[in-house]
Amino acid sequence: MPERTRAIQNALRPLLWPVVALGLLLIFNAVCTAGFFTIELRDGRFYGVLVDILNHGSRVAIVALGMTLVIATGGVDLSAGAAAAIAGAITASLVAQGHAPWPLAIVAALAAGLLCGVWNGVLVTVLRLQPIVATLILMVAGRGIAQLITDGLIITFQSPPLAAVGNGSFLALPMPLALLVGVGAIVALGAHRTPLGLFIASVGDNEVASRLAGVPDRAVRIIAYAACGVLAALAGVIECSYIKAADANNAGNLLELDAILAVVIGGTALRGGRFSLAGTVLGAFFMQTLTTTLYMQNVSAEIAPAPKAAVVVIVCLLQSPSFRHRCAALFARRGSP
Amino acid sequence: MTLARLRPIGPLLVTFGVLLAIFAFGCFAFPNFASFAVVRNLLVDNAFLGVAAIGATFVILSGGIDLSVGSVMACTSILIATLIERGHVHPIAAFAAAVAAGGLFGAMQGLLISRFELPAFLVTLAGLFFARGAAFAIHSQSIGIGHVFVSATLNESLAFHLPFAAGGSIPITVVALLAILLASWTTLRHTRFGRSVYAVGDDAAAAALMGLPVRAIRVRVYVVSGLLSACAGVLFTLYQQSGDPAACKGLELDAIAAVVIGGTLLRGGVGSVVGSFAGVLILGLIQTIIAFQGNLSSWWARIVAGGLVLLFLCLHRGLSKLSRSRGPSPG
Numbered sequence: 021m022p023e024r025t026r027a028i029q030n031a032l033r034p035l036l037w038p039v040v041a042l043g044l045l046l047i048f049n050a051v052c053t054a055g056f057f058t059i060e061l062r063d064g065r066f067y068g069v070l071v072d073i074l075n076h077g078s079r080v081a082i083v084a085l086g087m088t089l090v091i092a093t094g095g096v097d098l099s100a101g102a103a104a105a106i107a108g109a110i111t112a113s114l115v116a117q118g119h120a121p122w123p124l125a126i127v128a129a130l131a132a133g134l135l136c137g138v139w140n141g142v143l144v145t146v147l148r149l150q151p152i153v154a155t156l157i158l159m160v161a162g163r164g165i166a167q168l169i170t171d172g173l174i175i176t177f178q179s180p181p182l183a184a185v186g187n188g189s190f191l192a193l194p195m196p197l198a199l200l201v202g203v204g205a206i207v208a209l210g211a212h213r214t215p216l217g218l219f220i221a222s223v224g225d226n227e228v229a230s231r232l233a234g235v236p237d238r239a240v241r242i243i244a245y246a247a248c249g250v251l252a253a254l255a256g257v258i259e260c261s262y263i264k265a266a267d268a269n270n271a272g273n274l275l276e277l278d279a280i281l282a283v284v285i286g287g288t289a290l291r292g293g294r295f296s297l298a299g300t301v302l303g304a305f306f307m308q309t310l311t312t313t314l315y316m317q318n319v320s321a322e323i324a325p326a327p328k329a330a331v332v333v334i335v336c337l338l339q340s341p342s343f344r345h346r347c348a349a350l351f352a353r354r355g356s357p
Numbered sequence: 358m359t360l361a362r363l364r365p366i367g368p369l370l371v372t373f374g375v376l377l378a379i380f381a382f383g384c385f386a387f388p389n390f391a392s393f394a395v396v397r398n399l400l401v402d403n404a405f406l407g408v409a410a411i412g413a414t415f416v417i418l419s420g421g422i423d424l425s426v427g428s429v430m431a432c433t434s435i436l437i438a439t440l441i442e443r444g445h446v447h448p449i450a451a452f453a454a455a456v457a458a459g460g461l462f463g464a465m466q467g468l469l470i471s472r473f474e475l476p477a478f479l480v481t482l483a484g485l486f487f488a489r490g491a492a493f494a495i496h497s498q499s500i501g502i503g504h505v506f507v508s509a510t511l512n513e514s515l516a517f518h519l520p521f522a523a524g525g526s527i528p529i530t531v532v533a534l535l536a537i538l539l540a541s542w543t544t545l546r547h548t549r550f551g552r553s554v555y556a557v558g559d560d561a562a563a564a565a566l567m568g569l570p571v572r573a574i575r576v577r578v579y580v581v582s583g584l585l586s587a588c589a590g591v592l593f594t595l596y597q598q599s600g601d602p603a604a605c606k607g608l609e610l611d612a613i614a615a616v617v618i619g620g621t622l623l624r625g626g627v628g629s630v631v632g633s634f635a636g637v638l639i640l641g642l643i644q645t646i647i648a649f650q651g652n653l654s655s656w657w658a659r660i661v662a663g664g665l666v667l668l669f670l671c672l673h674r675g676l677s678k679l680s681r682s683r684g685p686s687p688g
Contacts, residue, residue, distance in 0.1 A: 147674060150624065156610065160666065161664065164658075168656055172656065277482055280482070320497065323493045325489050326490025329483040329484070329485075337475070340475055342473050
């Protein structure tokens with residue numbers, strides 16, 4: 021079945037660069053970082069550096085999945101971190117003050133995320149604002165809203181079931197990873213087993229053409245932003261549960277940036293169109309592995325962004341057609357005297 | 358005045374209207390609001406944001422965006438403090454080195470954006486991370502500057518004393534802000550480079566067909582932004598009398614918000630630095646009013662700022678729709 025093989029090849033091609041980058045990083049760690057691959061089973065749960073990467077990378081990956089949909093429509097959501105902060109603030113304040121049991125608090129937080137996403141989507145589609153600007157509004161104002169919810173305090177709570185969302189384990193693996201698998205399955209089903217994924221890619225590729233072809237472009241965009249809002253809120257709940265507190269000022273700080281970088285490294289173009297969910301998840305784990313590697317090489321958490329940025333620019337350069345053309349031209353000139 | 362001419366001017370008029378309305382509200386609500394001290398502090402507290410917003414205006418007018426401003430400012434301030442305190446360099450030499458470094462950083466970003474056609478948003482996002490990391494790599498904690506030139510000279514004696522206000526003086530940072538504002542306004546209005554920035558921002562393809570060196574202009578715009586970010590960093594260092602690698606987080610967003618409130622179109626081609634300056638003053642006035650009010654959370658400032666940005670974006674849409682529905686107006 022050559023057609024089938026070609027389809028699989030086409031699906032795997034965007035994964036090439038993230039896999040190569042992640043592989044190089046793992047080889048580097050195998051050589052230079054002692055104990056990187058050590059995993060031990062204690063109290064029915066795995067511990068080790070790799071498990072930590074899976075744990076923390078899952079949070080970024082969850083946001084990045086939603087961000088992939090938004091970027092595929094040709095947009096971007098800068099307010100993901102603010103939405104995460106709002107969700108964390110709502111969860112913690114509801115549970116800490118005893119207003120609601122923990123499942124209801126999580127539902128309320130996710131609903132708030134949905135609201136944030138729909139708000140962004142309406143600004144982009146109805147008011148036709150540029151996505152960077154439209155989501156900038158919530159990015160600026162959202163943290164203020166989160167601060168108002170928590171009264172500017174760091175709210176701590178005592179609730180073992182809620183704390184288990186971020187700290188617990190499922191099948192001996194961290195709970196956030198299980199959540200990522202569940203969320204990833206839902207998003208992948210929605211994107212690949214319904215027309216929605218095709219609609220999203222077509223709106224991002226050419227909005228006018230897809231509208232003329234009968235794609236409900238406004239609804240598609242709003243759904244993408246709403247999904248991103250809900251997933252950002254889920255990440256916010258996980259973070260809040262992990263530290264057993266809501267810190268409106270720092271929760272989800274720079275989360276949107278990590279998510280956007282994960283999407284770009286995963287091979288989805290920022291100008292929209294075709295997207296790769298698997299690439300995004302790989303990209304998120306690449307970012308987290310890079311961060312952990314830097315920490316284990318005794319680079320402080322504050323300096324770590326600099327090498328991370330350099331790596332991201334290099335990866336993007338390698339993906340840029342213009343850079344490849346230049347390199348090709350350079351080699352061609354050398355080859356022919 | 359026809360609608361076509363009103364379109365660029367309209368938002369600017371609204372900006373100044375809002376500025377006056379907020380100031381009038383302050384004067385009406387609080388005694389002692391309409392004083393020289395309030396206006397002076399407004400300018401002193403926002404001088405560095407003003408310079409950053411002017412730099413952001415250049416980039417946004419050309420149709421780009423620069424997210425690295427706050428990080429570059431922090432990097433500048435810690436570089437200056439380290440050079441002065443640890444390297445025993447004269448402050449003026451340290452300022453020059455820092456501004457040169459800012460320009461170089463801007464040039465790097467501009468080259469990546471124009472030569473390799475990477476999205477401006479992505480490159481400057483990486484620049485944000487890079488400059489922040491570099492700031493902490495230079496020195497991981499804030500350093501106070503005790504050099505006589507900075508602590509004594511630049512603090513008070515270089516201030517301009519105004520005869521009409523008793524004991525009133527304008528510090529050198531405010532004078533620098535106003536000088537940069539004037540220079541930028543002249544550059545944008547009356548030089549070939551300035552007009553090219555508007556042309557590239559309005560329609561890059563048309564500008565290229567007219568024979569403008571679009572790539573070179575884009576690079577230069579980011580150099581200007583880097584230089585002005587570094588200047589803003591110098592002003593911030595003088596304001597704080599110290600260098601801090603953790604400072605100015607998210608300041609680029611305040612700068613962009615000020616540019617939008619100032620009536621500059623985010624897709625480029627329309628706007629002015631004067632509007633951005635007014636935008637900075639509006640943001641500053643909101644902070645001042647919240648400080649005067651006393652029991653409002655300072656977080657309301659961010660919410661109001663977000664609301665104002667939304668208001669101005671809607672205004673842009675409304676005005677552009679209005680001028681399109683009336684068709685091309687004669688004259």
